Amino acid sequence: MAYSEQVIDHYENPRNVGKMNDHDDNIGTGMVGAPACGDVMRLQIKVSEDGIIEDAKFKTYGCGSAIASSSLVTEWVKGMTLDQAQELKNTKIAEELALPPVKIHCSVLAEDAIKAAVADYKEKQAKKQ
């Protein structure tokens, strides 16, 4: 199957690959996976005191579309509020990357990952209080 130029670009030059300290209070971590293809994705956000996402990192073991989807999300969410990030839709990711129908689930995985990261951050904050 042919990948779109956008996917190849993210695949060859992934943005924001890496890891942040999961134990820090201002870090939210989302871990998701897709059993059918065995893909694993970790997406982390660093949140400022006024609730803005300052930084985002990801690591994905999976196909080009899964890597590109998570790479794109880390680019997009920087500067967003938590609410904005939580409203990110997989359809926007799929559209931007021109994903074919069989690869839509990769964008869903990335959406799930950012949602999980925001939820994890909120849970940490709630525990602090």
Added chain:
Amino acid sequence: MMDITQNYFEFLALPVTYQLDLQALAERSRELQKTLHPDRFSHLSDRERRLSVQYTAYLNEAVSTLKNPLSRAQYLLKLEGIDTFSETQVQLDPMFLMQQMELRESLEEVAGSSDPGAEIEALQVTVDREMKSLRDEFDSYYKQSTPTALEAAAVSVRKMQFIDKLGREIEALEDQLFDE
């Protein structure tokens, strides 16, 4: 006569169980293959020959599905109405995913290590151990056969899918590093 509306186990006249006797599977497969041999059909009508092609395809599908411990588990669940063959949207235990992430990170570091052979072997041991324990776990849930137990069996299968993928990646790396 053979009947492709039967499930794979019935088709092969084998008991519906996860602890499948692989030797019996091979024997049954050979017997059926013999009766399906194209030479035996040369005198038959087109319709009968077409049927024999269909039977052969079904037989091959049945054998390859039941032989592999992962697809056998998936097939058993499918017979119970739980389809894990192509699901993409499921919640997974974050601790398990974390471990999968770490195993893949270790695999990524193999090529640059001082003794890649030993590193790969260690990972292979982990994969085999995890797979074995997931198979046992699946079998015990499957045998309980209550809806809750079958759902737990599906969780074991989903985990097996990740381990299986890792196993294939280890093999691929091994080929790449040592098969010059």
